[in-house]
Amino acid sequence: MPFKIVRDDITKISVDAIVNTVSGDLSEIGGVSAAIFKAAGFEKLKKACEKLFPIETSEAVITSAFNLNSKYVIHTQGPIYTKTHNGDNENLLYKSYINSMKRACENNCKSIAFPLISSGHYGFPKDEAIKVASSAIKDxxxxHDIDVYLVVYDNESFKISEKLMGDVKSYIDENYIDENILEFSNRERIYCESLDYDCQTFEFNPNLEKSFSETLLNLIDEKNMTDxxxxxxxNIDRKLFSKIKNKKNYKPSKNTAIALAISLRLSLDETKNFLEIASYALSHSILFDVIIEYFLTNExxxxxxxxxxxFSYNQPIL
Known part of the structure; x- marks a missing residue:
């Protein structure tokens, strides 16, 4: 999964590079930055930084990670938030993410983890910081083929628009059936897993003419899209896609199948048919499925x- 939002301690996450927000002279600024210096070994990281300062706002430089789980620490100076220059703030923050990811790729990193840059001591409102971070990472x-993690501590960091959250909540209220009230039919078997996904619904379809892989390739051609x-x-990596594409009998996870349906811009009915080929179905007894159905219904x-x-509903992400 190229872009993933996680709740974690960035000093403990295992990636090739983690990003540290610093001042122009590459010194720690408290909060997450202080924690990174401490976990890496304060004196070691400080000496490494002293060879590289000063840096300008949005510039990024790289050092060894020393005692951290990662190979490198990428240091960037995020902008200090001011209401009077909000457009400039967003542009500089965007560049902080882009420049950090450039340093990672230049050093052959396959994965990178970010804190929410400038949202602490530098005062950037979290909802605005999230928008900029997501935009930069998506772009x-x-x-580029690199896995990017945005590390946050709680759901409060994600302030989705009130209208969207209100619409989603209304849809859930109208369609979600408590998972303790499940109706079983002759053709359905529902079971719960303890790993990536809480519940999955399978239907037995012995007469399907095409495999999931064949159906996917046909849809890509019909939509005139590239692989x-x-x-x-x-939001899936190239290796997984290649496996799905080239192994005729390969069965992806339900989440992956849904992600592909969204990528192909399938309607709700088309998605149900697409999932059926892999023996999955959407259920109103699963909150995750109801949220997915809302987005499909609203295209x-x-x-x-x-x-x-x-993420805001504590559900697994795609």
Whole structure:
């Protein structure tokens, strides 16, 4: 999954590079920055930084990560928030993310983890900081193969628009059936898993003429899309897409199948048919499915916005 939102301690996450927000002289600014210096080994990281300062706002430089789980620490000076220069603030913050990811790719990093840059001591409102971060990351991974993690502590960081959250809540209220009230038919078997997904619904379809892979390739041709467009829009990595495409009998997870349906901009009915080929179905007894159904019904295929809402409801993201 190229872009993932996680709740974690950035000093403990295992990635090739983590990003540290610093001042212009590359010194720590408290909060997450202080924690990174401490976990890496304060004196070691400080000496490494002293060889590289000063840096300008939005510039990014790279050092060893020393005692951290990552290989590198990428240091960037995020902008200090001021209401009178909001457009400039957003542009500089956008560049902080882009420049940090450039440093990672230049050093052959396959994964990078960000805190929410400038949202602490530098005063950037979290809802605005999230929008800029998501925009920069989406733009960058469109042309680069790197896994990006946005590390946050709580759901409060994600302030989705009141209208969208209100519409989603209304849809859930109207359509969600408590998971303790499940109706079983002769053709359905519902079971719960303890890993990535709470529940999955399977239907037995012995007479399907085409495999999931064949159906996917046909839909890509019908939509006049490229493979790269599809797996990028689905927020899945190239290797997984290649496996699905080239192994005729390969069965993806339900979440992956849904992500591909969103990437292909399938309607709700088309998505149900598409999932059926892989022996999955959408259920009103699963909150995750109801949220997905809301977006399909409203033809909103922005997988990153979908993930923001899923995250705010403590659901697995695509």
């Amino acid at each position: 960058f991974i469109r042309d 790269v467009e599809v797996y990028k829009r689905a 909103n295929y922005d997988i990153f916005e979908i993930n923001d809402v899923l």
